[in-house]
Amino acid sequence: MAEPAIFFEEVNERQGVFHRRAILMGGFAGLGIAALGSRLAYLQLLETQRYEKLATSNQFNFKLVPAPRGVIVDRNGAILAANRPNFRLLVVKDKEFDTEATLQTLANFVPLDDRRQQRLLREINSAPRRAPVSVMEDMSWEQFSAINVRSAEMPNVTADMGEVRVYPHGGAFAHVIGYVAKVNQEDIEPTGPNADPIMFHPGFRIGKQGIEKALDLQLRGRPGAKKVEVDARGREVRHDEAGDIAAVPGKEVQLTLDVDIQNRALEVFGGESGGAVLMDCRTGDILCMMSAPSFDANRFVRGLTGAEYRALANYERKPLLDKCLSGTYPPGSTFKTMTALAALEAGINPALTVNCGGGMNFGGRYFRCHKKGGHGPQNMQDAIKNSCDVYFYSVAVRIGPDRIAKVAREFGFGQTFDIGIPGQKKGIVPSTEWVRKNRPKDPKWHAGESLSYGIGQGMLTANCLQLAVMTARLANGKKALNPRLIKSIGGKELPSGAAVPDLPFSQEHLNYVRAGMAAVTEAGGTAFRASQLGLGDILMAGKTGTAQVYTYKAGGHRGKGGPWRLRDHGLFVAFAPLDAPRYALAVIVQHGMGGSTAAAPRAREIMRVALLKDPELRARIEKPMPMPEFQPDPELDSVPDEPLFAEPDNLPTPASGAPLTPPGRGPA
Amino acid sequence: MIRFTLCVALMIGLALIDIRVWFAVAYPVYVIGLLLLVAVELVGDTRLGAQRWLSIGSFSFQPSEVMKLGIVLALARYYHGASAKRARLSWWLLVPAGMIALPVLLVAHQPDLGTAMLILMTGAAIVVLAGLSWKIIAAGIAAFVAIVPPFVMFVMHDYQRQRVLTFLDPESDPSGSGYHILQSMIALGSGGLLGKGYGLGSQSQLNFLPEKQTDFIFATLAEEFGFVGCVSLLVLYAAAIFMALRTAYLSHSHFGRLATAGVTATFTLYLLINGAMVMGLAPVVGVPMPLLSYGGTVMLTVMIGFGLVQSARVHRYAEVTKGSGLL
Structure with missing residues (x-):
């Protein structure tokens, strides 16, 4: 109060500055709010479509559903490989739930020992995000329903019905048809036909051998999709059935x-x-x-246990x-047919005989016939009939390996056939050219080798x-x-x-x-x-x-x-x-x-x-x-009570006169 | 809702308190705030890696909230007694600088960078409003700009730095650190002009939007009520700010003016920072949307702040002198 003038001036100055700067501050606030408003306009009016799309892709998820695998039937339509329903138990990794505790709870319903729990825990933890892992297959109806009743308490557990491959004839077709099994790391190529998200589906099985492998893509069909609304954790909230995409079942394969x-x-x-x-x-x-x-x-x-696999792999x-x-x-003596044909093609007269005395000397070695005492004189037909080794030894030496090889090749030896499944081995059809290429240490054909060749032995395989x-x-x-x-x-x-x-x-x-x-x-x-x-x-x-x-x-x-x-x-x-x-x-x-x-x-x-x-x-x-030709017999005609036929008429009788039927075989 | 009703009642109660009472308790509140911050440093609870909470029995609160109000009151109180000359350019400015720096450093050490920044900027706003020389303002801004990049790179915690870097390129890691901003922008953008309707926002209802009731509540609203709803809300906020500033303008006491303007500044900063964060214009910091976000302490602070503003309005003609007062 001592210097009121200065005081008031002072007060006024402070007030004036404040008022000016308060207006400035208001201006800044307004500017800031306007900036927010324009940002909103940009996001909500100009970019709406883009963000709507993103929101939809957040909200809706297409869950893949494997297509029913194509059945494999035999030539008459009998089922060789089909699918049967399978109650599965799946567990998915979820931050809010302790997987270990979940597995322990599940062990009350289905058999899960500690070791299996440990293995599953590792598997679940290493699985990709939101990819469920199969804990148990082929549950009984009781197990399935018991878990389903409690599923509300365990959102990370699903008990559902899938399909599993079944081979009704067990082992009879195992090599031809092969089998399907869980996808493993080698099956998942970054590109190519197997770069398919369905590979990660826990119910999906891939063909591993035979037809199942060779025709996997055709049998697989095209997976369908279930349109579901999911929350941020990937949990299913609602199923939009109208948005489902139907699976295209795999093609039926007839063998x-x-x-x-x-x-x-x-x-x-x-x-x-x-x-x-x-x-x-x-x-x-x-x-x-x-x-x-x-x-x-x-x-x-189902998946082999280690012991099962070892038993199969180590069996002699x-x-x-x-x-x-x-x-x-x-091929052994079955190959003598080829040697014989090669001999005929080389102009050897089949009627000429070779005397078999139980073996023959050639090149300082003695080549035995399988019959100790020998077959005696044999022409070609006799030699095939008796499987005489000596005859084919001598013929093979005369015609040489290349003629035999040519015939063998024409008949399918040394090649694979396009029957649609992998795994065929060609075998070996030896010839002079073959030894030159494949036996660099000893590239010359030895005449002694022709002898074993003639009887289907030696290097020949089929x-x-x-x-x-x-x-x-x-x-x-x-x-x-x-x-x-x-x-x-x-x-x-x-x-x-x-x-x-x-x-x-x-x-x-x-x-x-x-x-x-x-x-x-x-x-x-x-x-x-x-x-x-x-x-x-x-x-x-x-x-x-x-x-x-x-x-x-x-x-x-x-x-x-x-x-x-x-x-x-x-x-x-x-x-x-x-x-x-x-x-x-x-x-x-x-x-x-x-x-x-x-x-x-x-x-x-x-x-x-x-x-x-x-x-x-x-x-x-x-x-x-x-029917025998009816010949009226005056004597029989006179005795009408006698049976007309001596034998019942349904006895089988071979047709007479088959050209190759030897005498003594047909009806005498 | 109960909380809100209680807070409104508290606000009205506080509005009736004489501005001179506020004046008298200004320094004590500030000092108590400081002591609490020191206490939190020593015995505070650690939640989510930051020591921010102080528990008294079953009641726990963040002392930094007290300080938001304390700094406004204390600075207003200081400048009430300071001449224009002192406020503009003098060694006396070191006093308010120290008053700001002390709590800012304590809060930043918790670490709660968002609140520290808020206190700093509120304090700076009051200092500027009180008549700081433009030269110092310019120098301050320049220093701030110069200090930010090295601060980000060397002083910040990893998670803080990550937030800043993510803000600069949110789509670099959409499912990781960029997730919050991206999901928030999706919620906003997909709301469109009119929104999806109340309770129908897929982003918020299916939990894609994180913190949908607290820090990101604006995105929830934007998704469900669209551009129209958002702009209406911004207009309401602007009206509140305008009315608060008008109160400051009309106030006869320098204390009333500065305190009201300080509260307004805090409120505005909340709004702008949260809005910018939700819209992808600022890094993710734990600053809620005033009056909207769910959370007790913040609502309490804002309501007390509004109580102060209304008290200043009610008692706008009151003479506040150093000696006068009811206490």
Whole structure:
């Protein structure tokens, strides 16, 4: 109050500054609010569409639903692979829930021991965000409903119904069809057909072998999608059914296989190891392709335990190996048909005889015939019938390896066939050129090697399918037909194997070799007893083979016991009916010791089923006996009470006069 | 709602208190605030990695909120007794500078950078309104601009730096650190002109929007009520600011003026910082939207602030002298 003037001036100055600056501050505030407003206008009016799209993609999620996998059926439509419902238990990683505690809770409902819980915990924690992990498959209805009732308390747990692959015939088709299994890291390629988000679906299974692998994309179909509203944690809030995208089911695949023949083949192999391939020799359709011993493909779908896998992988008879396609074996004497044809093509007169004294000397070595005392003088037909080694030794030396190789190649040796599944091994067809290329240390063909070549031994190897193709090509006359395994995909028929050019061999020569094969199953032939079909006049022709696995001196045992892995392979190739060949068959019994003892009896059983299933042949088998010409007999006419016929009229009688039927076989 | 009713009642109650009472308690409130900040430093609760909370029995609060009011009162009280010359350019300016620096440093150390900045800027606003020389203002702004980049790079905590860097490029990590800003902008943008309707915002209802009831409540509103709703809200805020400033303008006492303007500045800063953050114009800082965000302490602070403003309005003709007062 001492200096009021200054005081007031002072006050006024302070007030004036304040008022000016308060207005300024108001201006700044207004500017700031206007800035916010214009930013809002930009976001909400100009960019609305962009953000609406983003909001929608937040809000809605398409959850993939795997398509039902295509079924695989046999040639008659019998199911070989299908799908069945499966109650699954899935757990997803969720920040709000303790996965470990969840698993412990679940252990009250389903069997989950501590070790499995530990493994699942690791799996769940390493799974991608929002990708559920399967905790249990194939729950019972009780387990499924018990968990579903409590699912509200455990949003990170889902119990749902999926589909699981089922193979109703267990092991019979395991090698051809293969199996499906969980996707593993190698299946997920960054690009290519497998760069598909469905791969991460816990219910998805990918084809791992055979048809399931080769036709995986067709069988897979196109996954559908479930449109769901999700919250920020990915939990499903609402299901918008109108927005669902339907799955396109996988295509149905029809194979040429026949369920009955295939099952019978597995059955007759029992515990033996080997393969059997049966083909229609007019169309090339493979009716049976069976590898024994087999395994239950359903176990692979579920996932093998380590012990199960080791048991399969370490078993000496190799159940996991496909012996029809992936195993190659020396064809042994079944190859003599090829040597014989090569000889005929080289101009050797089949009537010329070679004297078999039980062996022959060549190049300072003694080459034994399988018959100790020798067969005596043999022409070509005799040699095939008796499987005389000496005859083919001498013929092979005369014609050399390249002629044999040429014939073998024409008949399918040394190649793979386009039957739609992977895993075929080519085998080896040796020739002078082959040794030059593949044996750099010893590039020259030794004449002694021709001898073993002539009887299907030595470096020569083939798989069971090749032997079946060889037989089919020999049997059908002249066609170089190709095997077919997949009949149709999604109703679309695949080309038959019959549309092929003829073999470049003379019909006469082929007929001659065929006649030799007919002699094999005649009385006196190597497979006479084991090849009788018991189907009336329908006969089977064939060729036995006993392939040496190991030099006898080193412990191999021809036709005898001994360590299993050193025993000879037994082979048999056959076709039937003899007079109008329809089915060709190759059977390999690994270490089965003899073609006529191990392979031929099994071949007979398989062939019988095929013949009996063929309606035309069945009609022929069941055909009533032809009525004898009625000749009125005055003496009988006078005794009207006597029966007219001596025998019931439904006894089967083979048709007479089949050209190749040897005497003593038909009705006497 | 109960909280809000209580706060409104408190505001009206505070409005009836004589401005001279406010004047008298100004320094004590500031000192208590400082002591509480020191206490929080020593015995405070650590939540989410920051020591900000002080518990008394079952009641816990953030002392930094007290300081928001304390700084306004204390600075207004100081400048009430200071001459224009002192306020413009003199060594006396070190007193208000110290009054601002002390709480700012304490709060920043918790660390609560958002609140520290708010206190700093509120204090700066009062200093400027009280008549700081333009030279110092210019120098201050220049110093601030110069200090920010090194501060961001070397002094800030990692999570703070991350927030700033994310703000500069929110789409670099949409599911990680950029998530908040991106989701907020999606909520805003997808609201469009008229919004999706009350309770129908997919971003907020399905929890894509983080902190949908607290720091990001404006985005929730924007999504459901659209541009029209947002602009209406901004207009209301602007009206509140205008009326508060008018109160300051009409106030006869320098204390009343500065205190009211200080509260207004705090309020405006809340609004602008939160708005800018929600719209992707500022880094994510824990500054709520005044009056909208759910949260007790902030609402209390704002209501007390408005109580002060209304008290200044009611008692705008009161003479406030150093000696006068009811206490």
